[in-house]
Amino acid sequence: AQTVTQSQPEMSVQEAETVTLSCTYDTSESDYYLFWYKQPPSRQMILVIRQEAYKQQNATENRFSVNFQKAAKSFSLKISDSQLGDAAMYFCAYRTWAGANNLFFGTGTRLTVIP
Amino acid sequence: DTAVSQTPKYLVTQMGNDKSIKCEQNLGHDTMYWYKQDSKKFLKIMFSYNNKELIINETVPNRFSPKSPDKAHLNLHINSLELGDSAVYFCASRTGTYAEAFFGQGTRLTVV
Numbered sequence: 646a647q648t649v650t651q652s653q654p655e656m657s658v659q660e661a662e663t664v665t666l667s668c669t670y671d672t673s674e675s676d677y678y679l680f681w682y683k684q685p686p687s688r689q690m691i692l693v694i695r696q697e698a699y700k701q702q703n704a705t706e707n708r709f710s711v712n713f714q715k716a717a718k719s720f721s722l723k724i725s726d727s728q729l730g731d732a733a734m735y736f737c738a739y740r741t742w743a744g745a746n747n748l749f750f751g752t753g754t755r756l757t758v759i760p
Numbered sequence: 761d762t763a764v765s766q767t768p769k770y771l772v773t774q775m776g777n778d779k780s781i782k783c784e785q786n787l788g789h790d791t792m793y794w795y796k797q798d799s800k801k802f803l804k805i806m807f808s809y810n811n812k813e814l815i816i817n818e819t820v821p822n823r824f825s826p827k828s829p830d831k832a833h834l835n836l837h838i839n840s841l842e843l844g845d846s847a848v849y850f851c852a853s854r855t856g857t858y859a860e861a862f863f864g865q866g867t868r869l870t871v872v
């Protein structure tokens with residue numbers, strides 16, 4: 646079974662600084678997707694970034710980028726120039742490549758942004 | 761326009777009652793899901809529904825039953841509610857052309 650581990654229950658970052666959230670996963674598959682979702686206090690689950698396992702290039706979305714290390718099964722999220730609106734729970738998630746497959750979530754990291 | 765909408769957003773009910781949470785998606789997606797987020801924020805799949813195929817997480821009590829009248833809807837019905845059912849329930853949908861799932865805003869269920 647796939648498992649996703651986020652070892653940092655809480656993180657904090659100074660506004661305008663950079664922070665990295667860690668995620669590791671366990672799978673025997675070679676093709677899959679990885680995601681970071683953000684959940685602000687509004688409760689809405691918002692997709693931040695996604696990575697296809699077959700792509701060697703790390704995904705980037707504006708201030709958000711990932712460090713995808715397939716052999717190490719590691720998928721960290723880097724937030725640059727942190728803003729107050731980045732404060733939220735961040736969930737790492739895994740999904741297999743095909744079929745009506747579910748997302749497997751990590752336990753989340755609560756990010757606090759300090760003004 | 762909301763892509764995945766759930767109603768109600770909040771639901772407070774007594775133990776033993778039966779309740780339903782509705783979910784509708786206007787994205788034309790062919791797969792829908794229900795997730796449960798517990799008090800520790802852990803998200804766990806409950807059901808997925810694709811082309812009339814229902815896949816049930818075996819850990820979900822049979823008091824929970826999904827009902828899909830059509831591709832755009834996947835409602836969650838809960839019988840004999842228990843205190844431990846209190847959680848936030850998320851509906852989500854996905855289609856084969858997208859990797860990611862799109863989530864509704866969640867329904868906070870409180871059983872008293």
